[in-house]
Amino acid sequence: MAYPKAVSDTFFASWPDALKQASVPHEEIPISPDDVLALAANTPEFCEKFAMFNHFDLSQDFLDEVTAGLEKFPSGAFPRLDYCSWKESCLLNSPARTLRDVEAIILQPNQRIASALMEPAIHNQGANFYLREWIDMPRWSEFRIFMRDRKIIGISQYYTTEQFPQIQQSLDDIRQALIEFCLFLYKESHLETVIADVFLSNQNEKLQAHLIELNPFLKRADPCLYSWEKSDFDGKFRFIKNERVVAAPMAS
Numbered sequence: 111m112a113y114p115k116a117v118s119d120t121f122f123a124s125w126p127d128a129l130k131q132a133s134v135p136h137e138e139i140p141i142s143p144d145d146v147l148a149l150a151a152n153t154p155e156f157c158e159k160f161a162m163f164n165h166f167d168l169s170q171d172f173l174d175e176v177t178a179g180l181e182k183f184p185s186g187a188f189p190r191l192d193y194c195s196w197k198e199s200c201l202l203n204s205p206a207r208t209l210r211d212v213e214a215i216i217l218q219p220n221q222r223i224a225s226a227l228m229e230p231a232i233h234n235q236g237a238n239f240y241l242r243e244w245i246d247m248p249r250w251s252e253f254r255i256f257m258r259d260r261k262i263i264g265i266s267q268y269y270t271t272e273q274f275p276q277i278q279q280s281l282d283d284i285r286q287a288l289i290e291f292c293l294f295l296y297k298e299s300h301l302e303t304v305i306a307d308v309f310l311s312n313q314n315e316k317l318q319a320h321l322i323e324l325n326p327f328l329k330r331a332d333p334c335l336y337s338w339e340k341s342d343f344d345g346k347f348r349f350i351k352n353e354r355v356v357a358a359p360m361a362s
């Protein structure tokens with residue numbers, strides 16, 4: 111694996127089954143070293159760095175596997191790499207149902223994807239591509255959980271420039287769902303220290319948290335409503351109310 115262990119440990123392939131079950135179903139599709147280059151070459155900065163002047167097509171094998179994978183998700187899929195998604199692409203607001211839809215996303219220039227593919231490209235290695243079941247995740251329902259040495263040191267609403275009435279209206283239920291998820295993460299995580307992103311959904315009249323992705327606990331990660339500089343992780347749940355950051359206790 112070309113990535114530092116702290117990074118590759120957060121990839122789906124390293125997750126214990128319990129974490130996979132608490133997440134979204136997906137199909138894993140290996141990307142060959144040639145397809146790594148073909149994908150990365152959609153981003154001009156990558157081509158400049160590698161002095162690549164030719165266009166490469168993705169292999170037919172890869173495209174066939176994507177087509178077969180899509181059949182497993184009739185309501186559509188969300189494409190991503192093991193490292194990150196194509197989220198900066200505006201086309202990501204809707205599910206990919208056909209190979210064309212997937213290509214429209216993954217063939218766009220994307221700096222994050224190009225940097226993510228730098229490591230495998232340098233080492234002439236492959237990577238992993240995923241089709242994840244498409245699930246509508248309302249923006250209010252996404253949260254970031256910070257766990258250090260298996261202690262939850264903070265939770266924050268994920269989109270920090272917005273104020274969500276839903277959080278204020280359902281604060282107790284949201285806190286309960288997050289507390290349950292934190293207990294689960296504490297017990298089942300293969301990593302002592304990690305940043306977990308979750309979304310909430312209604313299951314049998316009750317809110318439940320599901321894992322979106324794990325991120326390495328590094329200062330380059332977005333601290334959301336916390337601050338790496340101030341190191342103000344207080345074990346609480348931070349959200350925005352009346353345009354101010356509010357901290358709700360996590361233990362009742």
Ligand SMILES: Nc1ncnc2c1ncn2[C@@H]1O[C@H](COP(=O)(O)OP(=O)(O)O)[C@@H](O)[C@H]1O
Nearest residue numbers: 134188193194195197242243244245247322323
């Ligand atoms: N399976 C999915 N279906 C629909 N939207 C998704 C899905 N997974 C993630 N998203 C949305 O896309 C965003 C980015 O996805 P994520 O897996 O966290 O990748 P990244 O590493 O790029 O942040 C998430 O914050 C969420 O809003």
Ligand SMILES: [Mg+2]
Nearest residue numbers: 195307322323
């Ligand atoms: Mg994310």
